[in-house]
Amino acid sequence: MYQGKAGDARIDFVLARGVRPVTMDQAMARIAGGLRARDRLGSCHTVDAFVVATSVRLGGGTIATGDPDDLRALGRDHPGVRIEAI
Numbered sequence: 001m002y003q004g005k006a007g008d009a010r011i012d013f014v015l016a017r018g019v020r021p022v023t024m025d026q027a028m029a030r031i032a033g034g035l036r037a038r039d040r041l042g043s044c045h046t047v048d049a050f051v052v053a054t055s056v057r058l059g060g061g062t063i064a065t066g067d068p069d070d071l072r073a074l075g076r077d078h079p080g081v082r083i084e085a086i
Helices: 008-015 026-038 043-057 068-075
Strands: 061-065 081-085
Touching (some): 043 061
């Protein structure tokens, strides 16, 4: 996240290598909200839901995480979303 500090150069370094940010738009919010509502999860799971929703919206992919259990539960109905523990 940009903070207007010298450390922002690290973000620019990563983005210059082809990693692109994804905009959290209304469609993404609907997917994430649907995932949370399906499992009756509170707002503390919003970031997890957005991570899974991003993979769903982009057609699937692998999510590397230190918290695989929550993400696997959120992504269980989406076979293209793979969760890998790191």
